[in-house]
Amino acid sequence: MRAYRLVLLLCLLAPAATAQVPDSEPAPDRQKAPEPPAERGARWRTSWFPYLTGGANDGPVLTFRVRHWQAAEYEARTTHTAAFNADAGIAPEGSRFVSASFKAPGLWDGWRLAAQAILERQARYGYFGLGNETTYDKNADSDAVPFPYRVRRTRYRAAVELTRRVRGPLQVALLAEFVHARFTSLPGPSAFVADFPVGELKQDDFSGRLALIYDTRDNEFNTHKGVLLEAGTQVGSGGDGYTREYVVLRGYLPVREGTTVAARIAGSGIGGTPSLDARFALPGWEKPIATFGGEPSHRGLKYGRFTGRGTLFGNLEVRHDLLPFGDLGAVTLLAFVDAGRVFEQESFSLTTEHMKVGGGGGVAVRVLRSSIFTFNLAGGPDGFNFSVGSGWMF
DSSP: OHHHHHHHHHHHHSOTTGGGSOOOOOOOOTTSOOOOHHHHTOOEEEEEEEEEEOOSSSOOEEEEEEEEEEEOOTTSSSSEEEEEEEEEEEOTTSOEEEEEEEEEEEEETTEEEEEEEEEEEEEEEEOOOSBTTOOOOTTOOOSSSSOTTEEEEEEEEEEEEEEEEEETTEEEEEEEEEEEEEEEEOSSOOHHHHHOTTSEEEEEEEEEEEEEEEEOOSOSSSOOSEEEEEEEEEEEOSTTEEEEEEEEEEEEEEEETTEEEEEEEEEEEEEEEOOTGGGGEEOOTTSOEEOSSBTTTBTTSOTTSSBOSEEEEEEEEEEEEEEEOGGGEEEEEEEEEEEEEEESSSOOOOOOTTOEEEEEEEEEEEETTTEEEEEEEEEETTEEEEEEEESOOO
C-alpha cells in the first residue's frame, strides 16, 4: 500500500500534459491566407504518461495512457483536432479497466466524431436498492456481512457518436451504443441479493440517442463563460425495452479575475422497462454521466447510492484560482453544493421534495491547458465522502 501511495504521488508530479503545448510555427506568408490546421499538416505526436482518475467506491484509479494526437490552433476551443487514446487502470480494491477511444472535435469542418470501446470491472460498485427512500447503515459492515451495499459490475461498452453543426452554436448529435453488463453479488448478504436472489444479473442493451446541442462556451477544456444545453431522446433494448428523455443545462459566469461560478441542472425520465445498468447513467453528449451519487453527479454520496428510472439533480460550484500560472496551469480552490433525487415507482417531476443535499470543498490542480485533477471532500445525508476526479465535474 505504501508503494501504491508513492506511485500516486509520482502521478501528480509527472508532466502529464507536457506534450500538449503546440510547437511554435513560422509566421504565414503575408500574401497567402493561413490554412486550417489539418490542411497545413500539423504534426501528429505520440505521448504516454500516468494520471489519476476517480474510482467507484474503491479509491482513486492509477491509470496509464498512450496518446497519438494532432494539436489544434492555440485559439481553438479544444486543445486538439483529433486524438487516439489507449488507457489502462487499476484501483486498490481490484477494479480495473482498459479502453481505446478516438475523438475528433476539429478534424473536419462542421463535424465531430467520438468513439470508445471499454472493458471494465468495478469491484465495489454501490447498490442500495431501488428508489429514493433506500436506507444506508454505515455500521452494517461486519465479518458476517462484509458487503451489504456492494456489487461487482463488469461492463463491455462500445459507442460511436457523430455530431453535425447546424448553424452557429446549434448542433445535432447521434449516438449508437452497445453495453453488456454483468452484476455479481459479493460474499455475504446484501441489498443486491435481497432484490436479485440468484446473485447474478446479465443484461445486453443496444440503444440509439438523438440530441440537440446548444454550445456557447469560450472553450471546452477550462470553461469560464458560456452555456451548454443538451436535450435528447434515447431508445434502448435493455430489459424489456425502454425510452428515455433527458435535459442537461450547464452555465459558466466569471465574477472576477480567476473566479468562475459554474452551475448545472439535469433531469431524465425513462418509460418502459429499462435494464438495471441503464438506470446508472445519462447518455450525455460525448460522455455519459454516472447517476446518482459519486463524483460525476453528487460528491456527498457514494457511487450508485440512489437508483431509479428517473433522476433530477443540480450542482453549484465556485472555482477560484489560488495560484494561477497562466497556460502553465493553476491550483484552484473549490466550494460546491450538490442536490438531487431519483424516481422509481413514481413518475418524474420537477420538485424539490426529498432532495438529497450535500456540499463541501476541494482542490483542483490544472497542468497546462487540459489536464485537471480534482480532490473533493463533501458532507451529505450519509456522512462525509472523499472523491477524486479527472477533469472538472462539468
